[in-house]
Amino acid sequence: MKNVYSVAQVNSYIKNMFAQDFLLASIYIKGEVSNCKYHSSGHIYFTLKDQKGTLACVMFAGNRAGLKFQMQEGQQIIVGGSIDVYERDGKYQMYARTITLDGAGLLYERFQKLKEELSEMGMFAAEYKRPIPTYCKRLGVVTAPTGAAVQDIINIAGRRNPYLQIILYPAIVQGDQAAESIIKGIHALEHVGVDAMIVGRGGGSIEDLWAFNERAVAQAIFECEIPIISAVGHETDTTIADYVADLRAPTPSAAAELAVQDVRELQRKLEDYRINLMRLFENRIERYKSRMEQYRLKLQLLSPVSQIREKRTLAMQLEGHLQDSMKQILLKKRHQLEIYIEQLKGLSPLDKLNQGFSYASDDRGKTVTDVDQVIIGQQVHIQLKNGELLTKVMEKHQISREYS
DSSP: OOOOOOHHHHHHHHHHHHHHOHHHHSEEEEEEEEEEEEOTTSOEEEEEEOSSOEEEEEEOGGGGGGOOSOOOTTOEEEEEEEEEEETTTTEEEEEEEEEEESTHHHHHHHHHHHHHHHHHHTTTOGGGOOOOOSSOSEEEEEEOSSSHHHHHHHHHHHHHOTTOEEEEEEOOOSSTTHHHHHHHHHHHHHHHTOSEEEEEEOOOOTTTTGGGGOHHHHHHHHHOSSOEEEEESSTTOOOHHHHHSSEEOSSHHHHHHHHSOOHHHHHHHHHHHHHHHHHHHHHHHHHHHHHHHHHHHHHHHHSHHHHHHHHHHHHHHHHHHHHHHHHHHHHHHHHHHHHHHHHHHTTOHHHHHHTTOOEEEETTSOBOOSGGGSOTTOEEEEEETTEEEEEEOOOOOOOOOOOO
16 A cells, blocks of 8 residues: 555645745745735735736734835735745745835835935935025026926026026936936036026926936935025925935926015015115104204203393292282281371371360470469460460469369
């Protein structure tokens, strides 16, 4: 009877055959992703297929560090790894160590790798970025001489500043000779001495734009002493040149707007500055006029003529106060005098004489108040209200009067 083998023995034998095959130990297989599953353990299980067959694949969690994208159904990929037999199930499968996108995916991986290298070298650092001149007089452009990109740059730049000088270097921007042509254009315009430079082209696939992802182009942009604006493709396109350039524009049209200051806007600003300056001058002149008027008034107040006028006015005021005071005093004294006069009237001999009384004195002028002061035949002077009588005493009589 022939030898009989167990299933495990057969599976083990086949596994050894796979292990001894040099091709299967390190192989790259291209195909479409199908039945892709990300396991909670970190492993990725998927099927690689083409029009004529399928192949089970697995990428263990330890190898996922090199995977730069999220795997999805229908992607065209290249899987690098080994093919071996899983003895328990008696099935062979591919154990993936690397997975890259096919076609454009390979270019994308090259792009990512170069981006990381240049970033580590510091070529993307902000401290190396040169500022774009605010007012550019000579603008250099490195791009294809035909196409929408150069026309957009010329039209927009010319509209924003008709006095601008645009120097175009007609470069090859696609194909094997593109990188070298772009580098020559950068060096040529740097030698001419433009104020700023636009390097770019219109949109396209990653293959079309690949010249701007070359290390040599990036190096030329980084070493250029002239500020460079990258304007490659559409807004969603990003190249190595965009990261190295001093400024990235989403489109060539936007690059022209960033590089060229709008003269009309500048004229409006200048007009605003002129108006503001005139207003400031007018305000300052008004302040000086007001200050001069204050000085004039102050000088008038401090001048000798003004001081004399002020003192004279003060003297007149004091004189008026003095006159008023004197009038008040005189009025008060006059009133008091009238009171004294009225008081003296009652004591005045003349007033008594006017009332019918008389005043008698002897020949020596001594007042006679008693009949015993005179003798018979003595002359007596009698004063009346309107004159004097000279009399002689003929008789005298003693009369007794009592006063209560």
